[in-house]
Amino acid sequence: MKNRKWLIILFLVMLTAIIAGCTDEKGSEETKGEKENESTTDNSFSIAMRTLGTPYVESHPEINDDKFVKEMERLSNTDIQIRLVPHNEYVERMTLMLASNDVPDVLQASGGVLGPELAGGVEAEAFLPLDDLIAEHGPNLLKKIPQEAWDSVTYDGKIYAIPDFLSNPSRRGTAIRMDLLKQTGLDVPQTVDEHLEVLRAFKELGVEHPYQGREKFKYSDTFFGAFDAFPYQYELYEGQVVPKFMAGDKIKDALTFYNTLYKEGLLSQEFLTTQQPEYRSNIIAGKVGIWSMNAEEVNSWEQEIKNNVPEAEIAIIPSPTGPDGKGGHYWYGSTTRSFVINAETKVDPAVIIKFFDWQLTEEAERFFTYGIEDDTYTLNEDGTVNYEVPEDTNLLNAQHYLNRWLWMVKDSTYTQGILELTEEGQELLRVFDEVLINEGRDSIQFTPPLEVYSSHPEISPGSDTPSDIWMTGAAKIILGQEPIDHHDKVIEEWLNKGGTQAIEEATERYNNEDGVQLPRTNW
């Protein structure tokens, strides 16, 4: 009995110690945070950045102590405190930051400046309009950033953010296992029918998933593109702006095609619940014949497949073409992320603009491409750079982080300086500049998004995912539970649940040219 009493006391003491330890830690963190927010020198500012799932960033114990960040500060003569925003809780964390009035000097927004992560901050004038500042302090920004990208961060005629831009919005490609194709003896397929033939031949070879599917048709909508029927895109049809699944019967052709793929076992049978990790691991394990992917990653994926299937060879081929002789995947926005400046910042905004302007100088390009001199690269006597693309995963992650994440304002299409160095890289440059640039489908887009969507999440599409209601119906057709004419009922349901208002609003805004971006054509 007495023993037990002592045990309890010991337990309580330990508990108190642990609690005290925890609170103490928290306390010191908070004081540290406060210190960081106080700008000590004139060129010091804080910036909130989404981790974007970048492995190097997410596994770093303290990103502000990173050698590349330090070097960036040295070269640009700034003192920056980066605040990381977790990738998966981006919107929640950003709105919390804004609501609790704990706002850093610079915030990273996604593509435009009217997304939910800024919670209407631009309309509420919580961020600085930048036109005059850019005109005065941003000559490189003005010179190098294309007009489309500026348009996407403009609201009410004023620029509100510095865009991380894309010069080529067609980034997803159709990947095929060339080694398997050779085994079938068929030519590189071009039309959807030729693709069907190749997929059937893959099935006969014993390929488990001839075409890899994925939930919500993410990265598995190649054939919707061929029929110009991406269900999340809009177009003008008979005087109204409607979703592409209502523009004529082309969606039925696409769904019939997917139904055929499913029936014959050419599309992964569990695509409705296949998530990203499984989608990727199936491909890496060599179980897939044709799939859709970000072209940029093709070389690293090929490396990984070769670990499992040594003879594997991947190529990005022109996407399957439909009845109009065109095809391709959806076009990304002209801006991948952008940076807004807090209107209540105590820092001179010119410092921040100059920092972003510096990112487009030659000095910055060399740093963000190759890293630190005499550490990650050396200079030859003639002034050219001597850099070797690392093979080690950790070093590759570091390079990826530097090229894509830390380099905040750049042409995000690809990192030219890295791709030029290797043969596969040059091949990828060719894919981007000759294959991808000539394909893809764009949509009529609205910024801010249609009003009716905000309270009707089930009818609203994502940037590359269809609305829930449409997907539920389309899945039944593809799985063969309902005939193709069921699609008429899907449209009816979509219209009844708010779709009618969506079309009215879209058409009215289209006619009034109110926040409308027309499909881009000439790149």
Place this chain on the structure above:
Amino acid sequence: MRKTREAILKHKALYFIALPGILFFIVFKYIPIIGSVIAFQEYNIFKGFWGSPWVGWSQFEKMFQYSDFLRILKNTMLINFYDLIFGFTAPILLALMLNEVRKVLAQRIIQTVVYMPHFLSWVIISGVFIGLLSPSTGLINTLLNAIGVDSVYFLADESYIRSIIVGSGMWRDTGWGTIIYLAALAGINPQLYEAAEIDGANRWQQTWRITLPTLLPTIMMLLLLQIGNFLDFGFERVDVFLNPFNRENGEIFDTYIYKAGLLNNQYSYTTAIGIFKSVVGLILIVGANFVSRRTTGSSLY
């Protein structure tokens, strides 16, 4: 009034001890309730509480006009109802069965094993269930195939989703829920059983006439607490199983509030939905408490 003051003075030590608890409830439970008034505003985080315009009942009107409101209400009610029926009775049955295990070691081992899932996060549990229910590689479909039944794509079919949500919750929490019952069972006077045995009662009769009646107050108390959480099913445990193909029967208020409120900045609208949910929950608990007091004599207050 004077009586209250006298009572407080008389037991001042006890009230003093209760003070931190009372403060906790005021600061963390009652003060935040005031924030619910944004349901009557068009709340904008940049204008804040003082600057946002007042719009009266329009958020509630919008909610009742929402075409899927009834569907979501029905899902919320049904899932909670199933959870109450199955999720609540399962721990009682399990506790009774564990109580009948004679070997102490075996009983302890089983107890520990069934507690275990309680400590897993919903993300992991959903992974386990998605794996188990997979049409091509899942254990359940392999068994179905073995007895000649075709594979069923459980997670892509709206008719299974409620069972999956309730079932996964039971798998996780049934063992954990037995703790209180086992404690209550340990408190039953063994003399009652001895006397019953002498009178010739078998084990079944003993359970029926002694164990259950002595457990009843505990069961009622836990039932009332459970009903207090009615409609408050939790967001994560549902969201991890939802996809567009089972959403029709699986979406509840919590998941809708997350989608419309947090991801689409509709703070006032979703607060209105939250208030509606709380009011329904309050009516239910007052009603159940009333019925319980009338029928069994035990009640929360």
